[in-house]
Amino acid sequence: MQISQDCQALAQLLTLLTPPSITPPRYRSRNRHPSFRAVPVFRATYTYTYIQDKMAAVNQVYIAIIGAGGVGKCFLSQLQTLAARKPSPKLSLCYISTSRKALYNVDYSPVSLDGVSENLASSTQAPPPLAQVIDYLAAAPAKVVLVDNTSSQDVADAYPLALSRGLSIVTPNKKAFSGSYKLWQDIFTAAATSGAKVYHESSVGAGLPVISTLKDLVETGDKVTKIEGVFSGTMSFLFNSFAPTEGQGGKWSEEVKKAKALGYTEPDPRDDLNGLDVARKLTILARLAGLPVESPTSFPTQSLIPKELESCATGEEFLQQLPAFDQQMEDIKATAEKAGKVVRFVGSIDAATQQVKVGLEQFDRSHPIASLKGSDNIISFYTERYGSNPLIIQGAGAGGDVTAMGVTGDLIKVLSQIA
Known part of the structure; x- marks a missing residue:
């Protein structure tokens, strides 16, 4: 009979919705008809609450943020806009920290995005050890995306653990993906095993679609033969000012001081001039293209720091002594100008020879790399499909807003897959 079938279906549905920690209910027969079967009797209120909680978890994603500096503050602003424009899934900030302070609630009640920077600055909570933070996030009642806005190696080293616990990660942190090759492998193995997602578009080119473009080329079967470009907004600004295509340009030491004053360099400019960034x-990029590069120190990288100034105690001392070495850079510029060219600080990857190098190169004045303006980046992908005309990506490669945009874009990609 239809009534009997409906009762059976209801029993199966209620069994599926029973909280796993609850002991299966006893059955009590109410049948007054031989075709009726025993149906479980539940506490309706508890079951309804449990179902509500499960539905809420499905429609909610927790966001945890480590790092609230320049990029972090820009990301918070964009997250607030995203949360307002994208009501589903509901985005709830459950954790945010700097190296000294933190904001979170043990019951996972949301941290308000309104005034969060000020509240974090006045917080008396200290950030727990990373392993404890990961335990806390892994126990959350909904899925969690960890946003690492730092450049910390310690945080990067914790990625495999976080991913293995089911936490998805979006980050501009280069150190996670340019450290040891073993860390690179551990990160993506952990993600593949747990199903968690990891995106790092802003680790190269800030908000420019460099990594996603390279991934698309590789995953669709194109063969990348060469990658070349200006990958540093700092170096781009310095050489566009020091050796412009129209000639002249300022003294090297003056251009470095100007770049620092404008916020283009690190507090100690040597952290840019050593070429490690x-x-x-x-x-x-080399690893994404299939080259098993061991580390950033495993290939030639030209430093623009005079050996005599490597031991300067501070960045200020370095800047004070730098004018004495201006002639070295003037000679390099003059050599290029005699050949009708300009000098630029570039990086290149030759897939055929598996050679990677970073340093000064000369370019014709009409070359796209030579004609950059300001602090723009330019990356050229040479592939079999594109032939002799490379696929070129160009634009702002530095700055808090554009870097945060790349992080926010990655967050949107993750949400589309986990929510």
Whole structure:
């Protein structure tokens, strides 16, 4: 009979919705008809609440943020806009920290995005050890996306653990993907095993679609033969000012001081001039292109720091002594100008020879790399499909807003897959 079938279906549905920690209910027969079967009797209120909780978890994603500096603050602003424009899934901030302070609730009640930077600055909570943070996030009643806005190696080293616990990650942190090759392998193995997602578009080119473009080329079967470009907004600004295509340009030391004053360099400009930042980006791209590069120090990288100034105690001391070495850079510029060219600081990957290098190169004044303006980046992908005309990506490769945009874009990609 139809009534009997309906009762059976109801029993199966209620069994599926029973909280796993609840002891299966006893059956009590109410049948007054031989075709009726025993149906479980539940506490309707508890079951309804449990179903509500499960539905809420399905429609909610927790966001945890480590790092609230320049990029972090820009990301918070974009997250607030995203949460307002994208009501489903509901985005709830459950954790945010700097190296000294944190905001979170043990019951996972949301941290308000309104005034979060000010509240974090005045917080008396200290950030727990990373392993404890991961335990806390892994026990959340809904899926969690961890946003790492730092450049911390310690946080990067914790990625495999976080991913293995089911936490998805979006980040601009280059150190996670340009460190040891073993860390690279551990990160993606953990993600593949747990099903968690990991995106790092902003680790190269800030908000430019460099990594996603390279992945698309590789995954669709194109063969990348060469990658070349200007990968540092700092170096781009310096050489566009020091050796412009129209000639002249300022003294090297003056251009470095100007770049620092404008916020284009690190507090100690040597952290840009040593070339390691570009080497990290080349390491990431080379690995994505299929080259098992061990580390950023495993290939030639030219440093623009005079050996005599490597031991300067501070960045200020370095800048004070730098004018004494201006002639070295003037000679390099003059050599290029005699050949009708300009000098630029570039990185290149030759897939055929598996050679990766970073340093100064000369380019014709009409070359796209020579004609950059400001702090723009330019990356050229040479592939079999594109032939002699490379696929070129060009635009702002530095700045908090554009870097945060790449992180937010990655978050949107993750949400589309886990929510």
